[in-house]
Amino acid sequence: MGGNSPCASCKLLRRRCAKDCIFAPYFPSDDPHKFAIVHKIFGASNVSKMLQEVPVKQRGDAVSSLVYEAHARVRDPVYGCVGAISFLQNEVSQLQMQLAVAQAEILCIQMHHQDPAATFPDDDDHQKSLLFSPATINAAAVTTANFGTNLQQYLSFAPSSSAVMQDPLKRESLWT
Known part of the structure; x- marks a missing residue:
């Protein structure tokens, strides 16, 4: 100036x-x-x-x-940007797991439509068996691993701070 x-x-x-x-x-x-x-x-x-x-x-x-x-x-005087990054990393992980479970459920429904002779009971145990079947768990693991590998490598410098972000009050304080 x-x-x-x-x-x-x-x-x-x-x-x-x-x-x-x-x-x-x-x-x-x-x-x-x-x-x-x-x-x-x-x-x-x-x-x-x-x-x-x-x-x-x-x-x-x-x-x-x-x-x-x-x-x-x-x-956030203690964690600064790393706290925000950890919070977002945790959110991404949760969304990846939700996506993997939804994809596994879609796969199960598609398999059921391909084989209509297979009968499934309409109780909660059946829903749990769909969610936690080997195919569902494998699909969730593969999707999470593929989708999150780059993010995990990029943010690997902050693994210890992610535990702090579990507190819902702490999450709110990052954005206010």
């Missing part, structure tokens, strides 16, 4: 905004909260060092990531 209108960082730090201010392109003066939260979590010096290490083309994305992580750290 240079000279007349200091960027949000220079305003907060009460210093003159130089022409080559590393913060000016990413922390405009009309959005002071954006720098304030990043400064509170990471510190101006650390943010400056991080931005200098990142190629100019990627600095905007780096600032977006820092702002997101800072907001996550304010909401």
Whole structure:
């Protein structure tokens, strides 16, 4: 920005905004909260060092990531983004299992339509046997394994934090 209108960082730090201010392109003066939260979590010096290490083309994305992580750290000081990732990973796992069970049930229904001579009793034991038959369990395992392999590899850095996300109150606090 240079000279007349200091960027949000220079305003907060009460210093003159130089022409080559590393913060000016990413922390405009009309959005002071954006720098304030990043400064509170990471510190101006650390943010400056991080931005200098990142190629100019990627600095905007780096600032977006820092702002997101800072907001996550304010909401959840212990886990930050990892808490949100763990929550979403848990949701994906649950949905994968539901999908696998539904696919297995569809397979059972299709098999029943192919062989209408087979009779099935209309009680709860039959429903349980459909859900927990070897074919259903195998289909669920294959679907879950295939669908979740990439996600598990990508998020393997946070296995210990997933236990925290079981608390329903904790889940709500991530998004409020």
